[in-house]
Amino acid sequence: MDIIIRTIAKGIVPFVWLFGAYIILHGHITPGGSFSGGAAIAAGVVMLVIAYGTKNAEKVLHEDNLHLLEAVAGIILVFLVINEMFFREQTKVLMGYFNIISAGQVLLLNVAGGLMVLSALITIIYMFSRR
Amino acid sequence: MSQISMSIKEIKRKVAFTVVMAIFISSFMFVVNSPSFGSFNGYKETPQYYISNALKETGAANAVSAIVWDYRGFDTLGEETVLFTSLVAIFTVLMIKKD
Numbered sequence: 001m002d003i004i005i006r007t008i009a010k011g012i013v014p015f016v017w018l019f020g021a022y023i024i025l026h027g028h029i030t031p032g033g034s035f036s037g038g039a040a041i042a043a044g045v046v047m048l049v050i051a052y053g054t055k056n057a058e059k060v061l062h063e064d065n066l067h068l069l070e071a072v073a074g075i076i077l078v079f080l081v082i083n084e085m086f087f088r089e090q091t092k093v094l095m096g097y098f099n100i101i102s103a104g105q106v107l108l109l110n111v112a113g114g115l116m117v118l119s120a121l122i123t124i125i126y127m128f129s130r131r
Numbered sequence: 132m133s134q135i136s137m138s139i140k141e142i143k144r145k146v147a148f149t150v151v152m153a154i155f156i157s158s159f160m161f162v163v164n165s166p167s168f169g170s171f172n173g174y175k176e177t178p179q180y181y182i183s184n185a186l187k188e189t190g191a192a193n194a195v196s197a198i199v200w201d202y203r204g205f206d207t208l209g210e211e212t213v214l215f216t217s218l219v220a221i222f223t224v225l226m227i228k229k230d
Contacts, residue, residue, distance in 0.1 A: 081205060085204075088201075103189055104190060106190070110196065113200075113207065116214070120217075127225050
């Protein structure tokens with residue numbers, strides 16, 4: 001693409017990823033959560049794909065790593081949800097109500113679900129942009 | 132022989148009529164007895180419980196996140212499964228080689 005689009009994408013994409021990570025990590029305090037944060041990070045990858053092409057975008061985030069991430073996050077998510085069914089009271093970590101490290105399972109579930117949404121959406125973007 | 136088959140058809144018809152009427156009457160009674168549109172009084176208990184207990188029980192200040200991941204965790208796991216299934220479906224469609 002153009003030099004203008006490439007320069008603007010290079011400047012904006014880290015902040016988009018930072019904002020997505022903020023939405024995921026603060027999902028139990030402020031509005032948002034795993035789905036919207038993962039979609040924001042995937043939007044950053046859309047910018048990279050449009051500006052630099054799929055091959056150059058895959059140097060930053062390769063598709064094989066995304067498959068691995070999706071599998072690991074899905075397994076962790078299933079274990080956390082089953083764990084929540086039996087040991088919900090024991091795993092509660094309450095260090096004040098409005099800290100980042102609070103709410104026990106909800107934070108971990110947000111992170112695992114966010115990784116799963118992120119990897120699924122980015123894989124779909126790569127699959128469609130390669131055709 | 133033909134009499135028996137006729138009677139079986141008759142029984143089937145009566146059973147089907149009864150089932151359809153039961154579904155119709157129960158849905159009609161559900162619509163009639165449900166609270167009027169926009170009124171708060173009918174659905175008071177569950178939102179009140181979440182508003183007053185979500186922060187205490189889960190520790191999450193965002194009540195929506197607490198409901199989605201803590202009270203209804205299996206539902207959200209199903210949503211993630213839907214996303215994963217869509218990914219697999221897209222793989223299946225796009226991996227077909229046009230020779």
